[in-house]
Amino acid sequence: MVFSNNLNAGSGNDAPPEDFSEEFPEILPFLRRQARGFCDKSTLLKRLPILNWLPKYQLNYLFSDFVAGLTVGLTAIPQGIAYAVVAGLEPQYGLYSGFMGCFMYFIFGSCKDITIGPTAIMSLMVAHYVTASPDYAVLSCFLSGVLILLLGILNLGFLVQFISIPVTAGFTSAAAITIASTQLKSLFGLPGQANDFIEAWSNFFRHIHDIKLWDTILGITTVIFLLALKKVGTVQRWRMFNRYLSLSRNALAVIGGTVLAYLLFTLNNEKPFTLTGNVASGLPPFRLPPFTTTVGNQTVSFGEMIQTLGSGIVAIPMVSILESVAVAKAFSKGKTIDATQEMIALGLCNIMGSFVLSMPITGSFTRTAVNNTSGVRTTFGGVFTGCLILLALGFLAQTFYFIPKTTLAAVILAAMFSMVEYELLFKLWRTRRIEVVPFMVTLMSCLILGLEYGIVIGVAVNLLFVLYITARPNTDHNVRKIMDTETLILTPDQSLVFSAAENFKYKVLKYTLNAPNTIHLIIVNGHYVQSIDVTVAMNLNSLVADLKLLGKSIVFWNWPRQAVGLAWRLSPEFGALFKRNDNIEDLVKLWNHDKPDYINGVICN
């Protein structure tokens, strides 16, 4: 206790620092950036990417874009019809949703491969709301678009960064499993409802005796056919042929099934399969999205529609962004993605889509992969895809009558196999087992409670990990008694936030009390601390008082300017206990060479 009087009196060889620099340095510039994002000169080129690439467009790009666009279209048509069925909408809605995204993304999209349209997850998420009227799907598309556009303009896309890879993977896997489960019904030709995982399986077991033989045979054959053709794409011999065969497998399966059903009907007048039935012919009207609707004979107001959509108003656009960003990341190959532009494009796709009876749309993983593999050069390819869908709507609608439902179910099922993230689960297990927890929590809650709640729960659980880490700075590795002195050095290994305040105070007291006779000075080394808050400061201040009662002294050494300023403003006596020393070498000397005289010099001056 040689120097304790000296210390507590605050004789301060360090003057109170002049620079009371606030932390959160990024908040103001951040807001300014958000506001400025739309004012500077290069903005036009950034916001209308078409102005970038169209002047440089070469004729030989056209062939690549044409082939890719058609190939994507051949996938988009059967998938669109299938996803409309997943959503519980009439089949034509899947095609209505398919073309506007292509045209808008052609102008506003910044990533050549991405194709925007209906996806399995979006369809599943919207399925809850459309039981009464398809207008809910269209309104939800419009609202999603507005929200995505808004988030894009405000640069708030970074919110997606709070969704970690395990949570994303858990969500995607759960979505794939759910979607696959809902297809059992069509695959086996069963009656009943199957909108979510539990309903789908209970429906399956309830109607297990109603399984239709021919639906089942055709469905399972188609799944095997699709999986086989997928493999064919990787065969080296006749590479180009195999690749295009593989890429058009969905179209081939649907055409095959349809021709089969059509021939059986016209030749034998047999209908062994459950068929898609009437698909309304012609293009959708171009009109305002439905802000009111009619269910039965009752008019439903905008407010009531909003109430029905409920949490979906936020969940659908968030998942839409998430899916689209995930796709963009996968295909950006080292180019940084302009997330803001992607969100603006996606928002506009949805808003304009809602004028042509589209359901919510986003970047499709399968079709983007097809686009990429087919060698697309610019977003111009999407125009061909869009035109093909429009042609199908105009001239092929009657043909769609004969598409067997089980074939569509098979197309979806085959796509879902690769969406379940077994590999990532194994990787997590091998590399960092604790992260299997957020994966499984997300997966299970998505399956049991539904996708919207599931992802929220997953993110929350995952953030608890972060909160736990910040609340428990580790000091155990970093307690050293300096040889031949009565001094203990403690080094918390990270910044201190309010949730860590109590615990840290408690630990310092514990270390002190465990060596009551030998230790009289505690040095808390703030080397790893970047900032503290008032709760921490007040706890440290009460720690000073507690130690005084025990007859010990404490010094805060090498803490950041922000902490020192905060301490001085709280009370000058407390502030005087902070001895700043920016030279890292002095600290190292202290650690390695154990020079007690040196400490005395610094502290007692």
Next chain:
Amino acid sequence: MVFSNNLNAGSGNDAPPEDFSEEFPEILPFLRRQARGFCDKSTLLKRLPILNWLPKYQLNYLFSDFVAGLTVGLTAIPQGIAYAVVAGLEPQYGLYSGFMGCFMYFIFGSCKDITIGPTAIMSLMVAHYVTASPDYAVLSCFLSGVLILLLGILNLGFLVQFISIPVTAGFTSAAAITIASTQLKSLFGLPGQANDFIEAWSNFFRHIHDIKLWDTILGITTVIFLLALKKVGTVQRWRMFNRYLSLSRNALAVIGGTVLAYLLFTLNNEKPFTLTGNVASGLPPFRLPPFTTTVGNQTVSFGEMIQTLGSGIVAIPMVSILESVAVAKAFSKGKTIDATQEMIALGLCNIMGSFVLSMPITGSFTRTAVNNTSGVRTTFGGVFTGCLILLALGFLAQTFYFIPKTTLAAVILAAMFSMVEYELLFKLWRTRRIEVVPFMVTLMSCLILGLEYGIVIGVAVNLLFVLYITARPNTDHNVRKIMDTETLILTPDQSLVFSAAENFKYKVLKYTLNAPNTIHLIIVNGHYVQSIDVTVAMNLNSLVADLKLLGKSIVFWNWPRQAVGLAWRLSPEFGALFKRNDNIEDLVKLWNHDKPDYINGVICN
């Protein structure tokens, strides 16, 4: 690009580390501690603190405990009646709630000053549920007790640490303002309902013409009297007399008001004040808490009662713990509090209380202060308080008829003045302005949406601060180009978690692209990183690939063992880029002396 081949090939002079030590080192020992907490030998003394102090009890303690116990009792009786009125219960419930806590805490309490009983905040929180039947308050007391006991046994009291000082202060201030607002009605003798802040003020302005003159005069006089007597306690002359005068001010005010009302009635047959009215005489029955109840003629089942209580089932015990811990901290004076024991005691107080028709109870700030100032020595003082309340129930119930309601309102109002945390608000403004945000958010949401939701919103907003900080490690301060080399050193200033992964990758790319011709090697210094997760690792891995496309190399230097292990398990090529170097001096040399040869030596080996 001299050494890039060497680097990317993963020629690894560092072998993959043997020790794949998981982080979250504290989780297993933590669970073990939780489980063990009740098995070792010193537990009995810890869990029954009475066994600690009773053997050492001295006779001269008895007088101190007796005086303090009676003084607290004189505060507890008027406050109890007043708080029962706040809760919307009949006055005797306040007294029923007052005594059991004293007796239980006598046995299980570890902090001599604390008195457990009804408090203003608890009464306000329970007020929403008792409109149908007081049984809801009693059931809520039982359930709170069970939950608190459970959290205590599981050592989960640390959850309270996630509530920072600004949020606590905002909550307390809002509670005080709300409670004061609800008293306006009684203070001015107005009719109507006033259960929350908004209702109280709209009721006040609606009935402003119904103000009763005599109620108002007596009420305001009493408030002034109470505030004056509070000041008297600090006067030095006749110090002891002043102190006891000050301590018994609540009792004096109530006795004065009651005598006045009684005299006016018996002498002049006048009733100028709104009176408390009949208080049921006698002790409450000792019986099981009500698991079913009857409202009107209908029996309400346990399930329905639970539904009615809703979020209160969690909110009431959490606030109860918070209030009790805050009181314990304020009076522990350098002793560390055994939070587990405090929660066990509080839980038992509530459980046993529910057998005698108590509403939820917790540590009372006012009465604990009175207890402390009156010089209590052990928790034995509580026994005298409890007995005094029982006596009052048995023999004074008739007298309570004449207590003017405005006097009780004045007692509460006077207590609320000191509960609003102006001082802390000023302190926050002076020391760290950003923390006014959680304070004000909590305050406003408590006032507008109610206390339960308010505190949840406050905590959530406050945790967003933490999440924001962890998501944005600062590298801007720590980018250095090593002189005469093509090398850039980047040092993130904290651990990297998944929410920071994207942003960090983006920043490294930005720095690299801003200096495309001169920089060919990026060294990321992991000195401040304690651990990383899979999301971060995979982003860093894709950063490696992106930089390779740009023709740059990257090396991760001085990262913790955990990060290196994770990287190796993810992929050996990636793991080989981690060059561990624990000697801080080497790094310092690098920073200060700029020795490029040295770097080459380390990296290319």
